[in-house]
Amino acid sequence: MTPADPERVIAAARSWLGTPYHDQASLRGVGCDCLGLARGVWREVVGPEPFPVPPYSRDWGEIAPREVLADGARSMMIEIAPAEITPGALLLFRMMPRAIAKHVGIVTTPGTFLHADERLGVIEEPLTPAWRRRIAFAFLFPDRT
Template identity: 85%
Template sequence: MNADPTRVVAVARFWLGTPYHDQASLRGVGCDCLGLARGVWREVVGPEPFPIPPYSRDWGETGPREVLAEGARRMMIEVEAAVAGPGALLLFRMKPRAIAKHVGIVTGSGSFIHAYERLGVIEEPLTNAWRRRIAFAFLFPQR
């Protein structure tokens, strides 16, 4: 069973304005996109089930494995990206043929929250340019 999407969105919005900081996950202090997702997880689901190893910031990284998606599959509920609604975690492929390396949380039919370098945690429209980059979608499980 998945977590209440209204709660997921409300918790994610508490992170708005958090400065960008690579590989961090502290609301109001600093986080990157994965750190935002990790923080929402802790507040909605509970303790993180396993430690997150260091990761590369290279959005153009290629390889045979979708490491981020594989990790999400271990603890979240995968759904079709086309039907992902509020509260869903989206994984984005930022460059063609690259692995998915960016995440955001859907907040409405046309918006999402993510942590972006130089901007921090922001909510913005889920434009067609962003929609074309969606590679995977997941729901947070219940506590």
């Protein structure tokens, strides 16, 4: 698989800035959660979603027995080491130690990322040491070809 152009990924992601937070949604300007943001960027950069996302509860990450997001991303994206992240990479974060990865963001510059915050909607913010410590997995979007 060839990676998608990172500038295209970043432009697609930034077009979601200001979208309000809404669980399980993926509609730019209307509402999305962190997974919905990634799904929207996928649709713009890669094409139709390869499979439907089943409904999920707000606490799914606390009760899931396996790395659901990582397994799904691994089946259709290019996995890279978290130490090798570059702009355009999709990040999966562990929000608590020893928990599964349940939050998604997209790197926009070497020091910033974009994600859907429950209170603020889709925002771009610094990829601080606290956020970097939480990175569990990283992936690149594939090119359409």
